[in-house]
Amino acid sequence: MEHKNSVEFLVRGRYALFTDPLTKIGGEKFTYQVPTYQALKGIIESIYWKPTIQWYIDEVRIMNQIRTQSIGIRAPHYKDTKNDLSIYTYLKDVEYQVRAHFEWNENRPDLANDRNENKHWLIAKRMIEKGGRRDVFLGTRECQAEVEPCVFGESSSDYDNVDLSFGMMVHGITYADEAYNEETKGKMSVRLWNPVMKNGIIAFIRPEDCEIVRPIKKMTMKEFVNGVNFQSVENEEIN
Structure with missing residues (x-):
């Protein structure tokens, strides 16, 4: 479903690491096969974000074949100067088309004067053209990414006509200022889905x-x- 204030962009990178939390126990990391909702939300928030708005990820299109590469990482100890050799498994040569839209953050009535929908939307589109306001990365800081505008569904994908299920995954994190019911107010919560x-x-x-x-x-x-x-936003220039 395409919303009135939706944006579409392509994000690509040499590596990505959408860490499965179950693999963190031993100090090593293994990536999910596909990006999580939270990872994509972090990307669009790096492109453009204000506390007045809340981004929602609608769809992601997997463009390249899912491939992984394991790399040895010397992770430092927290308590001394020694380090351990850990294995991080990354996704390699990734490319995604993303469609997202924003809504007003109803937890921020104090910012109601900043609710200028058209200007937020125009600035967000402009920031996509510029590649984002802040550094964009795919899951972790070392996985730098590039962003550019696209038309969602345009060009061919390695997974056209392919259906896959990925089992239980992390959907995202609900922070206190994104609470949507009484159970999530005043808390940080994690969400799971299939x-x-x-x-x-x-x-x-x-x-x-x-x-x-x-x-x-x-x-x-x-x-x-x-x-x-x-x-x-009224004090910001669209360009």
Whole structure:
């Protein structure tokens, strides 16, 4: 489903690491086969974000064949100067088409004066053309990525006419300022789901539609003051 204020972009990189949390126990990391909702949300937030809006990832299209590469990493100890050799397994030569849209963050009524839908949308599209406001990476900081505009569904994919199920995966994290019901207010929570790819496309469910949600810890919302740690969109240039 395409929304009025949706954006479409292509993101590509030499490596990606969407870490399966089950593999972190021994200090090693193994990637999921496909990006999580949270990883893609982090990408669009690196491109353009304001606390007034909340980004929702609608769909991702897997363009390149899913391949992995294992690399030895010397991970430093936390308590001394020694290090251990760990194996990180990355996705290699990835490319994704992404469709997303934003909605007002109803947890931020104090920023209601910043709700200029057209200007937020125009700035977001402009930032996609520029490659993002901040560094864009695929899962982890060492996996740098490039972003550019695209038409979702255009050009061929290695997974056209292919359907796959990926089992239980992390959908994303709900922070205190993104709470959608009483159970998620004042907390950080993790969401799980079962993604299915159809014709190379994964259609994401909304955070509130995830049936498996687990609280992690208590959390308070950050305060924003216009002119101090926040600038209204009305004071920004589209270009």
